[in-house]
Amino acid sequence: xxxxxxxxxxxxxxxxxxxxxxxxxxxxxxxxxxxxxxxxxxxxxxxxxxxxxxxxxxxxxxxxxxxxxxxxxxxxxxxxxxxxxxxxxxxxxxxxxxxxxxxxxxxxxxxxxxxxxxxxxxxxxxxxxxxxxxxxxxxxxxxxxxxxxxxxxxxxxxxxxxxxxxxxxxxxxxxxxxxxxxxxxxxxxxxxxxxxxxxxxxxxxxxxxxxxxxxxxxxxxxxxxxxxxxxxxxxxxxxxxxxxxxxxxxxxxxxxxxxxxxxxxxxxxxxxxxxxxxxxxxxxxxxxxxxxxxxxxxxxxxxxxxxxxxxxxxxxxxxxxxxxxxxxxxxxxxxxxxxxxxxxxxxxxxxxxxxxxxxxxxxxxxxx
Amino acid sequence: xxxxxxxxxxxxxxxxxxxxxxxxxxxxxxxxxxxxxxxxxxxxxxxxxxxxxxxxxxxxxxxxxxxxxxxxxxxxxxxxxxxxxxxxxxxxxxxxxxxxxxxxxxxxxxxxxxxxxxxxxxxxxxxxxxxxxxxxxxxxxxxxxxxxxxxxxxxxxxxxxxxxxxxxxxxxxxxxxxxxxxxxxxxxxxxxxxxxxxxxxxxxxxxxxxxxxxxxxxxxxxxxxxxxxxxxxxxxxxxxxxxxxxxxxxxxxxxxxxxxxxxxxxxxxxxxxxxxxxxxxxxxxxxxxxxxxxxxxxxxxxxxxxxxxxxxxxxxxxxxxxxxxxxxxxxxxxxxxxxxxxxxxxxxxxxxxxxxxxxx
Numbered sequence: 001x002x003x004x005x006x007x008x009x010x011x012x013x014x015x016x017x018x019x020x021x022x023x024x025x026x027x028x029x030x031x032x033x034x035x036x037x038x039x040x041x042x043x044x045x046x047x048x049x050x051x052x053x054x055x056x057x058x059x060x061x062x063x064x065x066x067x068x069x070x071x072x073x074x075x076x077x078x079x080x081x082x083x084x085x086x087x088x089x090x091x092x093x094x095x096x097x098x099x100x101x102x103x104x105x106x107x108x109x110x111x112x113x114x115x116x117x118x119x120x121x122x123x124x125x126x127x128x129x130x131x132x133x134x135x136x137x138x139x140x141x142x143x144x145x146x147x148x149x150x151x152x153x154x155x156x157x158x159x160x161x162x163x164x165x166x167x168x169x170x171x172x173x174x175x176x177x178x179x180x181x182x183x184x185x186x187x188x189x190x191x192x193x194x195x196x197x198x199x200x201x202x203x204x205x206x207x208x209x210x211x212x213x214x215x216x217x218x219x220x221x222x223x224x225x226x227x228x229x230x231x232x233x234x235x236x237x238x239x240x241x242x243x244x245x246x247x248x249x250x251x252x253x254x255x256x257x258x259x260x261x262x263x264x265x266x267x268x269x270x271x272x273x274x275x276x277x278x279x280x281x282x283x284x285x286x287x288x289x290x291x292x293x294x295x296x297x298x299x300x301x302x303x304x305x306x307x308x309x310x311x312x313x314x315x316x317x318x319x320x321x322x323x324x325x326x327x328x329x330x331x332x333x334x335x336x337x338x339x340x341x342x343x344x345x346x347x348x349x350x351x352x353x354x355x356x357x358x359x360x361x362x363x364x365x366x367x368x
Numbered sequence: 369x370x371x372x373x374x375x376x377x378x379x380x381x382x383x384x385x386x387x388x389x390x391x392x393x394x395x396x397x398x399x400x401x402x403x404x405x406x407x408x409x410x411x412x413x414x415x416x417x418x419x420x421x422x423x424x425x426x427x428x429x430x431x432x433x434x435x436x437x438x439x440x441x442x443x444x445x446x447x448x449x450x451x452x453x454x455x456x457x458x459x460x461x462x463x464x465x466x467x468x469x470x471x472x473x474x475x476x477x478x479x480x481x482x483x484x485x486x487x488x489x490x491x492x493x494x495x496x497x498x499x500x501x502x503x504x505x506x507x508x509x510x511x512x513x514x515x516x517x518x519x520x521x522x523x524x525x526x527x528x529x530x531x532x533x534x535x536x537x538x539x540x541x542x543x544x545x546x547x548x549x550x551x552x553x554x555x556x557x558x559x560x561x562x563x564x565x566x567x568x569x570x571x572x573x574x575x576x577x578x579x580x581x582x583x584x585x586x587x588x589x590x591x592x593x594x595x596x597x598x599x600x601x602x603x604x605x606x607x608x609x610x611x612x613x614x615x616x617x618x619x620x621x622x623x624x625x626x627x628x629x630x631x632x633x634x635x636x637x638x639x640x641x642x643x644x645x646x647x648x649x650x651x652x653x654x655x656x657x658x659x660x661x662x663x664x665x666x667x668x669x670x671x672x673x674x675x676x677x678x679x680x681x682x683x684x685x686x687x688x689x690x691x692x693x694x695x696x697x698x699x700x701x702x703x704x705x706x707x708x709x710x711x712x713x714x715x716x717x718x719x720x721x722x723x724x725x726x727x728x
């Protein structure tokens with residue numbers, strides 16, 4: 001088994017190279033690029049400033065030539081494709097993702113600052129969906145084909161059929177705007193004062209301390225509970241949208257898996273031994289039913305990079321999704337490659353981790 | 369006409385006045401299916417005497433497995449339910465017990481072995497866990513250590529080598545025969561009075577079959593009064609192990625007799641057909657006899673005799689009127705119009721056994 005996982009880990013290397021070579025190649029093939037974008041910006045700035053006279057053209061050429069060289073070096077754009085790729089790969093191996101074209105900050109810093117947001121949304125969504133879907137799936141299996149089962153199936157599948165961002169828009173229109181019910185905030189991750197929630201003021205420990213001279217609330221002095229509630233309040237709608245998609249899959253998987261196992265011979269044996277139904281269902285059957293679900297757990301690793309461009313856009317959440325998207329349209333290739341590299345590594349480890357869990361939970365599985 | 373009680377020789381050599389361990393009366397188990405009710409078991413009565421090995425034979429779909437599951441009330445409901453009847457055990461009617469009381473009997477006083485050893489054990493738990501679980505279910509005061517030792521002892525009794533070590537193994541690490549041994553060890557771990565073995569050897573190799581049967585019989589012999597109901601379609605197994613046989617077809621008992629009676633003078637055409645389907649050395653190289661047709665689908669059972677659609681000796685009456693169970697002079701019970709002249713009708717609520725069981 002150890003040798004199997006050693007092989008799996010080694011196989012990650014070619015997989016990583018495969019994925020990154022393709023995207024690296026695409027960055028080379030697309031028309032335009034970071035250099036062109038930068039130069040355009042400078043040119044238009046110069047043209048705007050000097051009124052577009054003939055002499056300045058030469059000056060611009062000179063500046064741009066120098067700038068171009070400088071810019072090209074930062075992403076090895078002056079090197080041939082294979083050489084540039086190898087150089088980039090070498091940097092990545094040394095854990096250096098380079099510098100963002102747009103902000104001149106290290107790519108790592110830009111990604112790192114998004115981690116808390118991804119982690120909050122990713123982990124909450126992940127845990128919530130397991131916490132809700134497994135009990136729901138069990139309840140559905142035990143009431144198979146009953147009213148409860150059919151009703152929840154309708155809800156779950158309607159949710160599954162509508163993309164998260166579309167639900168997000170609907171929710172915003174109905175629950176957050178002032179047109180219908182103004183219950184939830186329109187977007188963001190927390191309120192400025194951390195006191196948006198009705199009734200939150202009571203949670204503020206001592207009003208004299210948390211209010212500054214101008215009578216404004218000071219967020220650093222808010223109680224932890226108040227901050228937590230405030231963030232929770234902002235998270236409800238986007239989390240709901242994040243989860244919609246995985247909801248149906250997980251619930252139905254749990255239900256079918258449990259139903260399937262309930263009709264197995266070993267369940268009859270367990271009943272014939274005189275065991276209580278609760279023990280038969282929740283120990284004997286559930287343990288077997290959770291095997292297919294456990295495989296998904298490995299991907300919990302990816303919550304670090306969780307993000308959805310459209311949902312983040314709608315709810316104005318500065319997450320990884322938005323970062324990646326903005327980097328892509330802004331030709332910020334170092335950031336694009338950085339996000340990709342981290343995502344790929346997390347996903348690959350997630351897969352191996354899933355297989356390990358699989359072997360751990362199901363004694364019949366032994367990898368050779 | 370009076371029924372000759374003495375003619376019913378007790379085939380087990382047990383004292384004729386001993387009360388049966390289990391007596392089933394007019395048991396009917398129905399399943400709600402699309403388009404009606406499937407009468408899988410439709411009014412069967414029989415006794416199991418202490419120490420007896422009782423065989424129940426019949427083709428697939430004859431209702432023998434459903435009958436055995438009904439005794440432990442293991443029929444999945446829905447779609448199935450026990451429509452009527454009485455199952456007397458230890459002075460109580462199992463069908464009237466509360467669910468909790470029934471659970472204390474399952475695996476403890478009446479245990480069961482199933483056909484598929486490959487799937488009858490839970491794949492994710494060690495066999496030690498599954499054995500100890502059964503013991504501690506019925507003996508909550510038993511310490512873990514005690515239960516472990518008892519489980520190891522049972523594994524040794526079913527001749528599993530290295531028993532203590534194998535307690536930590538999972539079912540997939542055992543062969544089919546070994547798994548059936550584990551099943552037997554598990555069924556016997558609480559010293560049940562009655563063991564119901566539903567096709568215990570069907571899924572095994574012929575060589576393993578013999579070992580498993582022998583094991584079941586020797587383990588039973590060690591204990592006073594332990595009885596076995598052996599459900600099988602294998603007449604050879606019945607001939608070797610049972611004293612008394614019940615032949616089922618279409619959810620009803622068709623014939624009951626001692627093994628000698630059934631094998632040497634079968635009277636029901638179905639029993640005769642079953643026996644003729646057995647390959648034998650004497651018969652030479654002729655084509656093997658088969659009963660024509662298939663077991664009818666449970667919803668399409670004929671109105672008259674259940675076997676009339678396949679019977680070689682069928683008469684007009686068979687199609688209209690279902691025969692009652694009749695007792696022959698030698699004690700054999702047969703449900704066939706053709707024996708009615710020489711037999712006495714057994715009334716519906718009378719025990720369909722060769723021993724009379726006084727109702728407790």
